[in-house]
Amino acid sequence: MSSRSSSSRSSARLGRSIALHLFLAPLALIWLFPLWMMVIFSTMPDRGIFSPSIELLPHGNFLDNVSNLQRDTNFIGAIGISVSVAVTYTFLSVLLTSMAGWALARYQFFGKGVVVAIILGTITLPYAVVLIPQFIMVARDFKLANTWVALIVPPLFNSLGVLFMRQSFSMMPGDLFDAARVEGVKEWRIFLFVALPLARPMLAALAIILFLASWNNYLWPLLINSKPGAMTAPVALGTLIGLTKVSWGGIMAGAVMLTVPMLVVFVLLQRHFVAGIAAGAIK
Amino acid sequence: MRYQNATAYRFLAPYLLIFSIFWLWPIISSFLISFQATRTVPWRFAPSFNWGRLIGDPAFFNALKNTLLILVIQVPVMITLAIVMAVLLNSPLLKARGLFRFAFFAPVVVGEVAYSAVFRLMFNLDYGIINKLLNSVGLPRIDWFSNVTPAMAVIMIAVTWRWAGYNAIILLAGLQSIPQDVYEAATLDRVSKLKQFFYITLPLLKPIIVFCAVLSIIGTMQLFTEPFLITERGGPGGGTETLGLLLYRQGFRSLNFGYASAIAYTMAGLAIAISLAQLWLTRDPK
Numbered sequence: 001m002s003s004r005s006s007s008s009r010s011s012a013r014l015g016r017s018i019a020l021h022l023f024l025a026p027l028a029l030i031w032l033f034p035l036w037m038m039v040i041f042s043t044m045p046d047r048g049i050f051s052p053s054i055e056l057l058p059h060g061n062f063l064d065n066v067s068n069l070q071r072d073t074n075f076i077g078a079i080g081i082s083v084s085v086a087v088t089y090t091f092l093s094v095l096l097t098s099m100a101g102w103a104l105a106r107y108q109f110f111g112k113g114v115v116v117a118i119i120l121g122t123i124t125l126p127y128a129v130v131l132i133p134q135f136i137m138v139a140r141d142f143k144l145a146n147t148w149v150a151l152i153v154p155p156l157f158n159s160l161g162v163l164f165m166r167q168s169f170s171m172m173p174g175d176l177f178d179a180a181r182v183e184g185v186k187e188w189r190i191f192l193f194v195a196l197p198l199a200r201p202m203l204a205a206l207a208i209i210l211f212l213a214s215w216n217n218y219l220w221p222l223l224i225n226s227k228p229g230a231m232t233a234p235v236a237l238g239t240l241i242g243l244t245k246v247s248w249g250g251i252m253a254g255a256v257m258l259t260v261p262m263l264v265v266f267v268l269l270q271r272h273f274v275a276g277i278a279a280g281a282i283k
Numbered sequence: 284m285r286y287q288n289a290t291a292y293r294f295l296a297p298y299l300l301i302f303s304i305f306w307l308w309p310i311i312s313s314f315l316i317s318f319q320a321t322r323t324v325p326w327r328f329a330p331s332f333n334w335g336r337l338i339g340d341p342a343f344f345n346a347l348k349n350t351l352l353i354l355v356i357q358v359p360v361m362i363t364l365a366i367v368m369a370v371l372l373n374s375p376l377l378k379a380r381g382l383f384r385f386a387f388f389a390p391v392v393v394g395e396v397a398y399s400a401v402f403r404l405m406f407n408l409d410y411g412i413i414n415k416l417l418n419s420v421g422l423p424r425i426d427w428f429s430n431v432t433p434a435m436a437v438i439m440i441a442v443t444w445r446w447a448g449y450n451a452i453i454l455l456a457g458l459q460s461i462p463q464d465v466y467e468a469a470t471l472d473r474v475s476k477l478k479q480f481f482y483i484t485l486p487l488l489k490p491i492i493v494f495c496a497v498l499s500i501i502g503t504m505q506l507f508t509e510p511f512l513i514t515e516r517g518g519p520g521g522g523t524e525t526l527g528l529l530l531y532r533q534g535f536r537s538l539n540f541g542y543a544s545a546i547a548y549t550m551a552g553l554a555i556a557i558s559l560a561q562l563w564l565t566r567d568p569k
Contacts, residue, residue: 016476017376024371028386034444035389037412038401050410054419096298103294107287115295122306124497124558126505128530128547132316132540133309154305157298187290216394218508223535234396241400241512248404255397262392267385277391277449278456 038259041252049248062253069240069250074228078236079257081148085232086214089152093210094203096156101165102191106177119159127219135223146230151221155214161206164279168202169195205276208269212262233258313544321541333545343546345521346529349435350504353525357439358499362492364443365450370484372451373458387448395445399512402441406513431522434514438523441509446502450495457491458484490565497561501554507531526550 036056041049042065043058069075103109104116134154139145172195180190196203221232231239237254240246266273292299320329337343368387377383390398405412406427414424427433461484469479485492507527510517516532517524526546534543 013376017378020371020374020376021378024377024383027368028383031386031390031444031448034398034401034405035393037405038397041401041404049404052410052415054412054415096301099294100298103291107291107294109286109288109291112291115299118302118307124501124554124561125310126501126547126550126554128505128527129313129544129551130306130309131313131530132534132544132547133312134305135535136312136540137305137309153301156301157306162298188293191294212392216392216396218395219531234394237400238396238512241396241403242515251400252404255400258397259393262394263389266389266392270384270388273391274388274452274456277452 035259035263038252038255041249042256044249044252046247046249049252061249062256065247065249065253066257068247069254072240072243072246072250073231073236075233075236075254075257077229078231078233081151081230082215082233085148085151086211088148089155089214090207090211092152093156093158093161094207097158097161097206098165098169098196098199098203099191100162101167102169102195104162104166105169106174106195119162122157122159131219131223134220138224144224146225146227150224151232155217155220158210158213160279161210164206164276165199165202167279168199172198201272201275204269205272205279208265208272209276215258215262313547316541317544317548319541322539326541333541336542337545337549342521342524342529343549346524346526347549349523350506350525350527353435353439353442353506354500354503357442358496358503360439361443361447361499362450362496364447365454365495366488366492368447368451369454369458370480372455387451389448390445391449391452393445395508396512398441398445399509402437402444402509403513406437428514429519431519434519434523437513438506438509441513442503442506446499450499453495454488454491457488461487493561493564497557500557504550504553 040055040058043060043062044055045059045061045064046068048055048059048061066075104112138150138154144150176198177190177194180194181187185194216234217232218234218238221235222238225231225235228236233254237251237258240251240254316326317333318328318330319326320332371377372380372383372387406414408414408424408426408428411427413427417424425433427437465483465487466479469483474482505527506525507530510523510525510528511531514523517528526549530543530546530550533539533546
């Protein structure tokens, strides 16, 4: 009797498992399809992309497409700018947000409630209300259009990162820091040499999210760095979309160069990625 | 704990400095600019110049209508899909979990420009893979970008593809924070899996679902890149023009900063209303 009910339960489990996979596998294939097509297009010559046949497997034209792209716009140069900007931005932003997160987690001070309220308030504030004066200020008043500073400095303020770091630092045992204080260690040394090393996994998650945000940022770089030699890679690629005499194989090769490195990072560091994104919501 | 004002503000100084210059001042400034006529030099104070134009501007109402239409359809579809993804990814019966996670989460790292380019090519009338596939199963091909309804559909499909996994990540983390013994007790009481989903999972997940919905609404409300690149500057004939795109055209093509600021503050007003709705939806029942 008990064996019969357990076998019927396990066959029900099997049925549910099959149904689950039958539903999820096609959905996963649909979801992978645009990425797959991006790769396929990037390996096809333009006359292949614009032919009536259905091509779902890679060809060998990737490098030709890269040189087509390079003929249409200086994409390699733009990649150089994007990489340098993203690396600098990530380093500075991790430092700034963890300093602020540390102060909010570990000190009692006048105006703390106001600072926290401001940070929370900006999460749901549309970027649109910042954009225009930010542009006027950076381009006209500071004359910084088409510079690295313009790309790096204004986006340094971010709210979710600070909340994430505040959370990380406030979960650490306070005794540890008090012990260092008793020894007479200065606060900035406690932050740099005790707290930051302990927060390494959280810093990794934060760094990945910030790097990605900078790498993919489009609207602000489009507005502020519109001169050909100063464009980031997404902006340079965006200028080609919609042109009539342009190599679509080249555009797709550019899309692959923007996307595939991030996918590799994502696969290698999925845990940190997921932690960084989930941290925004789970407080 | 004793007050440590000096130390705390030394740590906060660089962050707050950036905030004050590049965010706080612009937030105030764009409010002030919205009350000025900005196409004369010098700018002059004219309270009804932009706001008066806004309430009588068919282009504004067209963009507002399109934005709200996308919001009302795309966000619920995407959130529902994200919940389904999260719940199924969380199932103990799932094999090859890593592969499924990769499939749904990968779009999170894809930039707007890269994916806009791919979607534009995939939905091309003559050579797009979507129309080729429709044809190959005997269906008529669709002129996606020459008609408003299919063009809107492409925008919504693209945004849903890009963001469903992102929301699923957040929801999955929420699911995993629900204690397992709640489900074990329910299973012992012979509560079906479906009932468990509706009576345990959904209510416990509600604050996170609302959070995802609010972030998605605010993101979709500012939609810019997709109509800019996929449907070619809001085409056909303004049929996919959004508030974000109108703001871009007014602010940065026509250099009409005052009018663009009024559009921006309309979006802020909508965002505030939505945030208040969130607070109301997730309030503690008394």
